[in-house]
Amino acid sequence: MLNSNGHRRETTVSRVDPALKPRLRRRSAFEYVAWIICCLLAVGILFSVSTNPNFKWHVVARYFTHETIIRGLMLTIFLTVASMVFGTLLGLVLAIMRSSSTKPIAATAGVYITLFRGTPVLVQLIFWFNIAALYPNLTIGIPFTDISTAVDVNALIAPITAALIGLTLNEAAYMAEIIRGGFAAVGKGQIEAADSLGMSGGMKMRKVIIPQAMPSIIPATGNQVIGMFKETSLVSVLGVAELLQSAQLIYARTYETIPLLIVASLWYLVMTLLLSYPQSKLEQKYSRTSSRLPRKAKKVVLTAPEGIAR
Amino acid sequence: MSTDGTIHARAIRKSFGPKLVLKDVDLDIASGEVCCIIGPSGSGKSTLLRSINGLETVDTGVLKVNGENLGYYETETAYHRLNKKQIAEQRTRIGMVFQQFNLFPNMTAQENIMAGPVLVKGAEKGAAARQAHELLASVGLAGFGDYYPAQLSGGQQQRVAIARSLAMDPEIMLFDEPTSALDPEKVGEVLAVMKELAKKGMTMVVVTHEMGFAREVADSLIFMDDGYVVERGDAREILRNPKERRTQSFLEKVL
Numbered sequence: 001m002l003n004s005n006g007h008r009r010e011t012t013v014s015r016v017d018p019a020l021k022p023r024l025r026r027r028s029a030f031e032y033v034a035w036i037i038c039c040l041l042a043v044g045i046l047f048s049v050s051t052n053p054n055f056k057w058h059v060v061a062r063y064f065t066h067e068t069i070i071r072g073l074m075l076t077i078f079l080t081v082a083s084m085v086f087g088t089l090l091g092l093v094l095a096i097m098r099s100s101s102t103k104p105i106a107a108t109a110g111v112y113i114t115l116f117r118g119t120p121v122l123v124q125l126i127f128w129f130n131i132a133a134l135y136p137n138l139t140i141g142i143p144f145t146d147i148s149t150a151v152d153v154n155a156l157i158a159p160i161t162a163a164l165i166g167l168t169l170n171e172a173a174y175m176a177e178i179i180r181g182g183f184a185a186v187g188k189g190q191i192e193a194a195d196s197l198g199m200s201g202g203m204k205m206r207k208v209i210i211p212q213a214m215p216s217i218i219p220a221t222g223n224q225v226i227g228m229f230k231e232t233s234l235v236s237v238l239g240v241a242e243l244l245q246s247a248q249l250i251y252a253r254t255y256e257t258i259p260l261l262i263v264a265s266l267w268y269l270v271m272t273l274l275l276s277y278p279q280s281k282l283e284q285k286y287s288r289t290s291s292r293l294p295r296k297a298k299k300v301v302l303t304a305p306e307g308i309a310r
Numbered sequence: 311m312s313t314d315g316t317i318h319a320r321a322i323r324k325s326f327g328p329k330l331v332l333k334d335v336d337l338d339i340a341s342g343e344v345c346c347i348i349g350p351s352g353s354g355k356s357t358l359l360r361s362i363n364g365l366e367t368v369d370t371g372v373l374k375v376n377g378e379n380l381g382y383y384e385t386e387t388a389y390h391r392l393n394k395k396q397i398a399e400q401r402t403r404i405g406m407v408f409q410q411f412n413l414f415p416n417m418t419a420q421e422n423i424m425a426g427p428v429l430v431k432g433a434e435k436g437a438a439a440r441q442a443h444e445l446l447a448s449v450g451l452a453g454f455g456d457y458y459p460a461q462l463s464g465g466q467q468q469r470v471a472i473a474r475s476l477a478m479d480p481e482i483m484l485f486d487e488p489t490s491a492l493d494p495e496k497v498g499e500v501l502a503v504m505k506e507l508a509k510k511g512m513t514m515v516v517v518t519h520e521m522g523f524a525r526e527v528a529d530s531l532i533f534m535d536d537g538y539v540v541e542r543g544d545a546r547e548i549l550r551n552p553k554e555r556r557t558q559s560f561l562e563k564v565l
């Protein structure tokens with residue numbers, strides 16, 4: 001109220017070239033209040049966190065680069081990378097199966113995706129850990145021949161194997177949906193153009209569909225990597241000594257629970273932040289290229305009146 | 311597999327769900343003939359054209375393209391679907407140009423043109439590149455080989471698309487409203503390329519709203535409405551002096 005009047009008078013008086021005057025952003029009273037509340041809260045939390053002796057920051061500092069923790073971190077990174085790589089490959093296969101025109105193949109992939117997305121990862125992990133209860137002895141062999149070897153499933157499914165299988169199979173279902181979404185984003189016209197040239201299904205996939213689906217698949221995959229990094233903490237229930245389990249192993253001994261959870265959390269946070277940077281770069285890069293694709297023509301047609309007389 | 315370049319259709323019908331889109335359509339196009347298909351929106355022009363290269367399959371009727379049953383082989387009692395490879399082989403002999411160009415955005419103009427010969431026919435890359443050069447020159451785009459579709463104007467993209475189809479050395483070229491997505495000043499350059507092609511004796515079927523092109527270049531003309539072929543015959547004759555009421559009222563509106 002005050003400044004709306006004030007401003008109007010100013011414009012008539014001042015000598016600044018009106019064309020060069022900066023346009024100021026309007027800040028509402030609410031914004032100032034929000035700032036003040038935020039600052040107060042931040043100061044309060046910082047104060048409490050740094051003065052409360054129970055946080056034991058010296059313990060955090062001591063264990064932050066402790067060998068057990070670092071080894072756990074390495075295992076976490078390994079699990080993330082391995083399950084993402086295998087999950088993406090399997091997801092690609094599932095996505096191609098899902099888009100198949102052969103019904104049973106598409107349905108198989110559909111059932112897989114439904115099952116693995118419809119049940120919690122934690123349950124799946126425990127399930128794979130206990131798979132030996134279902135099939136105590138696995139016989140790998142060639143059907144209708146005597147060539148086979150029996151494998152003791154209990155020995156085969158060590159915790160880390162169960163973790164890897166569980167994470168991979170689950171991730172594959174999500175990646176399949178992401179990749180299929182990418183496929184679906186490729187215009188029908190592209191597929192028709194490939195068809196009209198007589199391209200085979202595999203050729204179409206490799207040369208036309210996958211290259212064009214990449215811009216939407218890659219950023220989403222980056223998000224999955226970040227998610228997977230934290231998801232690996234679930235495998236601690238199997239006793240796999242990844243980051244969280246490593247922290248637990250230490251505090252089971254020293255009872256310094258909170259400091260060690262902070263150590264683990266800080267590592268998760270650091271890694272997530274490190275991953276977010278390339279992720280946001282990827283997102284930018286691919287959103288730019290996709291906007292360079294010739295989408296303009298499409299719009300013209302939608303609005304062009306039919307049967308234009310010339 | 312002889313070169314042929316003819317299209318014959320007898321009583322073809324096609325429905326999408328309950329909606330009959332092609333109603334007993336007959337078609338006879340001789341080798342080297344240029345045929346324009348005109349008609350109001352939704353009359354089934356695109357569907358007919360897409361049936362001719364197998365992007366749509368007709369429900370009943372006879373459809374022979376290049377002298378062969380398209381997509382099927384015939385026995386005493388029925389038509390049996392050909393396998394994918396045979397269908398793809400038939401398609402390589404029918405070029406299709408789309409309203410939306412549909413160039414592959416991940417490939418340069420030259421790669422687009424080479425895609426068919428190299429990936430489908432297994433042509434040697436050097437030879438395909440040379441052919442692409444010639445084709446680009448023939449559509450007036452010499453030197454544009456390294457451009458991506460996004461860097462080309464609509465008219466240029468459409469000319470590359472025509473070159474891409476021609477690279478397969480087809481007997482028949484189908485055009486579905488090739489200039490409808492273009493700015494008015496770019497229409498001419500595409501039509502000029504098509505005119506050249508017609509002169510060289512290519513069999514062409516062109517769905518178009520460009521009556522000038524139809525009058526100047528087309529040998530025959532088909533007017534479709536509501537899934538029927540209402541009138542067909544000599545292009546100039548129909549445009550000058552349409553016999554059917556519906557053709558007359560349509561032409562009054564567009565001319």
Ligand SMILES: Nc1ncnc2c1ncn2[C@@H]1O[C@H](COP(=O)(O)OP(=O)(O)OP(=O)(O)O)[C@@H](O)[C@H]1O
Nearest residue numbers: 306326327331349350351352353354355356357358
């Ligand atoms: N894939 C499809 N599924 C269902 N209906 C369709 C499909 N394709 C076309 N049709 C319908 O078939 C009819 C004929 O369509 P078609 O595209 O052949 O018309 P057209 O003459 O090419 O029209 P336009 O001048 O607008 O391109 C329309 O009513 C349309 O809605």
Ligand SMILES: [Mg+2]
Nearest residue numbers: 355356357487
């Ligand atoms: Mg159409």
